[in-house]
Amino acid sequence: MNGVILRWPVPIGTTINAQYNKKVLQDKLRPAIRKKRPGLLESGILFLHDNAPVHTARAVTDVLPVYKWELLEHPRYSPDLAPCDFHLFPEMKENLRGQRFETEEDIIQATKVAIKNLDKYSYVTAFKDWLQRIEKCANNGGCYVE
Known part of the structure; x- marks a missing residue:
């Protein structure tokens, strides 16, 4: 978090x-x-x-x-229960949208900046969302449906 x-x-x-x-x-x-x-x-x-x-x-x-x-x-077959998949990567994509990269190093630096730009509240929100998703999955017999 x-x-x-x-x-x-x-x-x-x-x-x-x-x-x-x-x-x-x-x-x-x-x-x-x-x-x-x-x-x-x-x-x-x-x-x-x-x-x-x-x-x-x-x-x-x-x-x-x-x-x-x-x-x-x-749970099997539930990538949407991983905080990186439903939170971190979409937020990073938003920060990187519209940019062009010439080199691998440019991509590495841009993703580093994108991660640094995420505030602490963003991570707290991600884990609260994760707990809700896990609870929904548990209440649904181990299946997660968005």
Whole structure:
């Protein structure tokens, strides 16, 4: 709810698989949490992934308990329950609308600025919306219908 912890552009030509995802969790996300949210690693992490194979692979799910990160369940086939999909990406798109980019670096910098321009209230709203969507899904027998 306090904003983005890690913004990690995937290098061109990189295959996103379970091993890559595990490496990002270990080498990028964990240190970013330690730096940006001191004490959070010790107090416990609730971790939300969708059900994409790269997120549900054993290499990834086995490392989460090692770090004492609790994986929240995510209903199948419900991408509209991920705050990035229904909140962060649409807001970023709005900030980037109409711009043209010449290089990959231009895109990276523009997305960095777009993320920085999102205020804290925006994240609080996203998580309140997420809780309402999760509740709706639970009340609907595990199915989410918008």
